[in-house]
Amino acid sequence: MDTTDEPVIASASVERSSSSGAALRSLGSGGGHGTAAEPAGGGAAAASEEEFGDEEDEEDDADSVGGRGDDNDDADALEPSQPHQPSDERPTVDSATGAEEPEAETSRSRTVGESVEAIEAAVASLALKHESARRLAAAAAASAASAAPSEPSAEAQPAFARASEPDSAAAAGQGGDGAATPRPPALAAAAGIDGSASASASGGGRSGDADGGSAVASTSAPTFGDDSAGTAWEAYPKHFFILSSSGKPIYSLNGDERSLVGLTALLSALVSVVQSTGDAVQHIRSGSTLVVFMLRGPLYFVAASRMGEPATALRRQLELMYGQMVLVVTTGLERIIQRNPSYDVRSLLDGVGSVLGSLAAMLAADATSYLLGAHRPLPMPAADRAAVTELLAEAVRQSGALYGLLMADTHALALCRAKGQPPLAPDDLLLLANFVMCNNAYRHGHGEAFSPVCLPSFNPDAFLHAYIHYLDASAGLYLVLLSGSAEAFHPLSAARVWLEDATTARGLMPRLRALRPPELFLEGTAGPGTSGAAAAAVPGATGGAGAEAGARPVGGREPQPPLNVLSVESLPRPLGGKFGHTPLWSYALRYNGLPVPQALASPPCPLHRSAAGAKRLAAAYAQLHSLLHSPAAPGRPNKLAWFADSSLALCAVRDRDLELYLVLDPLTDKTTGMGLVEAMRRHFLDRQIMADLTLTPAPPA
Amino acid sequence: MAMAELAQQQTAKLVLLGEMGSGKSSLVLRYVKGQFFDYQASTVGAAFLTKTLPELNVKFEIWDTAGQERYHSLAPMYYRGAAAAIIVYDITSPDSFTRAKSWVRELQRQGNPNMIMALAGNKADLESQRAVTAEEAQAYAAENGLYYLETSAKTAANVNELFEEIARKLPKPEAAAPRPPQGGIVLSEDTQRQAKRSTCC
Numbered sequence: 001m002d003t004t005d006e007p008v009i010a011s012a013s014v015e016r017s018s019s020s021g022a023a024l025r026s027l028g029s030g031g032g033h034g035t036a037a038e039p040a041g042g043g044a045a046a047a048s049e050e051e052f053g054d055e056e057d058e059e060d061d062a063d064s065v066g067g068r069g070d071d072n073d074d075a076d077a078l079e080p081s082q083p084h085q086p087s088d089e090r091p092t093v094d095s096a097t098g099a100e101e102p103e104a105e106t107s108r109s110r111t112v113g114e115s116v117e118a119i120e121a122a123v124a125s126l127a128l129k130h131e132s133a134r135r136l137a138a139a140a141a142a143s144a145a146s147a148a149p150s151e152p153s154a155e156a157q158p159a160f161a162r163a164s165e166p167d168s169a170a171a172a173g174q175g176g177d178g179a180a181t182p183r184p185p186a187l188a189a190a191a192g193i194d195g196s197a198s199a200s201a202s203g204g205g206r207s208g209d210a211d212g213g214s215a216v217a218s219t220s221a222p223t224f225g226d227d228s229a230g231t232a233w234e235a236y237p238k239h240f241f242i243l244s245s246s247g248k249p250i251y252s253l254n255g256d257e258r259s260l261v262g263l264t265a266l267l268s269a270l271v272s273v274v275q276s277t278g279d280a281v282q283h284i285r286s287g288s289t290l291v292v293f294m295l296r297g298p299l300y301f302v303a304a305s306r307m308g309e310p311a312t313a314l315r316r317q318l319e320l321m322y323g324q325m326v327l328v329v330t331t332g333l334e335r336i337i338q339r340n341p342s343y344d345v346r347s348l349l350d351g352v353g354s355v356l357g358s359l360a361a362m363l364a365a366d367a368t369s370y371l372l373g374a375h376r377p378l379p380m381p382a383a384d385r386a387a388v389t390e391l392l393a394e395a396v397r398q399s400g401a402l403y404g405l406l407m408a409d410t411h412a413l414a415l416c417r418a419k420g421q422p423p424l425a426p427d428d429l430l431l432l433a434n435f436v437m438c439n440n441a442y443r444h445g446h447g448e449a450f451s452p453v454c455l456p457s458f459n460p461d462a463f464l465h466a467y468i469h470y471l472d473a474s475a476g477l478y479l480v481l482l483s484g485s486a487e488a489f490h491p492l493s494a495a496r497v498w499l500e501d502a503t504t505a506r507g508l509m510p511r512l513r514a515l516r517p518p519e520l521f522l523e524g525t526a527g528p529g530t531s532g533a534a535a536a537a538v539p540g541a542t543g544g545a546g547a548e549a550g551a552r553p554v555g556g557r558e559p560q561p562p563l564n565v566l567s568v569e570s571l572p573r574p575l576g577g578k579f580g581h582t583p584l585w586s587y588a589l590r591y592n593g594l595p596v597p598q599a600l601a602s603p604p605c606p607l608h609r610s611a612a613g614a615k616r617l618a619a620a621y622a623q624l625h626s627l628l629h630s631p632a633a634p635g636r637p638n639k640l641a642w643f644a645d646s647s648l649a650l651c652a653v654r655d656r657d658l659e660l661y662l663v664l665d666p667l668t669d670k671t672t673g674m675g676l677v678e679a680m681r682r683h684f685l686d687r688q689i690m691a692d693l694t695l696t697p698a699p700p701a
Numbered sequence: 702m703a704m705a706e707l708a709q710q711q712t713a714k715l716v717l718l719g720e721m722g723s724g725k726s727s728l729v730l731r732y733v734k735g736q737f738f739d740y741q742a743s744t745v746g747a748a749f750l751t752k753t754l755p756e757l758n759v760k761f762e763i764w765d766t767a768g769q770e771r772y773h774s775l776a777p778m779y780y781r782g783a784a785a786a787i788i789v790y791d792i793t794s795p796d797s798f799t800r801a802k803s804w805v806r807e808l809q810r811q812g813n814p815n816m817i818m819a820l821a822g823n824k825a826d827l828e829s830q831r832a833v834t835a836e837e838a839q840a841y842a843a844e845n846g847l848y849y850l851e852t853s854a855k856t857a858a859n860v861n862e863l864f865e866e867i868a869r870k871l872p873k874p875e876a877a878a879p880r881p882p883q884g885g886i887v888l889s890e891d892t893q894r895q896a897k898r899s900t901c902c
Contacts, residue, residue, distance in 0.1 A: 350770065351743050351769060439742055441726070441743065446748065450747050452746050466746075486778050
């Protein structure tokens, strides 16, 4: 609820000056504070006043155009006693605006300062950026304000109110005073941002005043916890943007990219300002928000995250986003943009949004899927795997395919390649798996699917042709045969029939079907269909889903035992045991010594079996991985990393054979940690155990 | 699959073309499996299905192609050698009708000259949202020698009629089947050796 925000902010913002207190009081007594449509002239600079005037108009429009219904609903739910009188809005806005101005000024200079300091790559451009950020911000404030879809801004505040539950007792009192003074949502959101800026040093915020502060702020996601992630644009703790070098929005993870024109202009301006100094912007930190840039020819990829992932992890994610796009359209897309920068390539990207969205959800929920850069086998009895690998190799031979993959979700059961082909790159495999999994046309396919796909590491310029067939939709078990020829459908189809028959004849099929890939705890709101084509369906689709409600296993499957061998419970002492009986919570490991590295991870411990928990775990793994892989001195890689805080302890070791990542009870001391590491090494380097865990090298083709 | 009993049948390659979302997959799914889903995931690349019409002794090999623009360059692969094509548009979308016309032009220019072409105005159940009149489509079809029908995959209206009429129009001689049915027979030892050889060189 609007008015509840105010006090919350006041209590949250430690360094808020008395001026804001005064502002709040004036707001509280607010109804008749000023009826003129223009902002109450504070002591702020004329420029910013203008800005706010603009913005306020925008917000008013936004409010009246959309979202009011939602707003009311949510507001009523939260504060049923609160009378809602739209007629009071305008005057209140004015007073609020007036109140915001001095505050906005301070937060502005602070965020600019922060972001400026944080540009590591472009020291020379600091002053330039500072200036230009201000200039750009002034220019773009209006568009950025309109950039945010009206609905999200309207829904932002219930999110705030929910997020700041602990404070809402205080809020309620104030809210009572301020009864009948609902403010336009976006302003409430803006105020919330100020609050969060001072409370958590997050400079985030789409809204006008944060924009005025710095470009960074506008790209980042404000608000508080992940559990507030409703449908609000600002409420998402993480964003991915793709834009062309001419500033055209191509893709946005959340919301509709069309509404981001102002923002993308700002982003591309940031890039080009740094470029004009002969450098390239890498990342910008603003408070807890990290904005990472990746430039690929005429395409700019931008990630903004408050999830606590390090820059290296976000860059890996951007690389995968890029790879996923290439997988669907090849690098032909870049050539088209290069030839004709003003061409709107989104017409070529129909449906790609959902693929990228599902990739983003997977990356957020499972860091071990992409960080380790390794194939990810699904554990199964070595004899079964050998048998099915042999059959797959035969099918590949018979059909003249280049590669044959037998997969369960993103995990491999068997991989085969034709003679002379390089092993499939782990990233390609992950991207292909995501592509297959997120398209229901395959899983519930009504025919035999034959699709062009481009494997970015194999050849980013050309399509391969994939014959994709689910052997068991409920088990997520599917076969992919990749061929270089568009005419290969019939031989591939025949080989699949043969493979299915042969597998059934040897009695392997039921055992394959019994396998279950690990459950992924995806956030409902970030799943496939969040963006692009399905944007219309987004708000409220799974909106407001909390941690538990938002968690859903892929395909709604029952979590099943076959991963037992990996679960912490089933490890031998001193590693294993029930949750709470062992300091080990979860682990990931990578076999470095194999021809193609392979990685495994335990199912999450009970603490992380939710969308929010999975994200925390993913962030922890990302942090740990970055810690292990950022050596203090070049050429002298770290062998050991240890990190502990009040929520968990992290330990990673690396040698020739194995990379180990352990997530431990926060009370674990280093000695115990090292003991666990040794026990892990002994267990997982055991030949018998490795046999069931790792992929069989395919018989020579 | 009982290939033996199909051997004497006439096999006809049939391709569906049309704008994304016009309902190609839904039409095929309704025809082949009698199913309909309100939300049908968009086809990527193409899907292959078969359906036998015993009474007409025809086996359709149906290529349901993706409507997305980016797969346009792959379309010739599917309509090359096709005995029949169904060009689908959505009666509620004038754009999809325009797209259908351009498919017709492309097929006239580059397709098999004896190809049987049908124009299907799909989503006929959405009469209230109609944006392309039956008269307009009928006139266009007559002009270009297309078999025209309005269909609804949702209600199944005219779906069987569409495919059966195409089956009836197929030229009877075996020339209609450019690619004889192969099925499991391909996997003889010869093929294996052949494949082996080709990977070696």
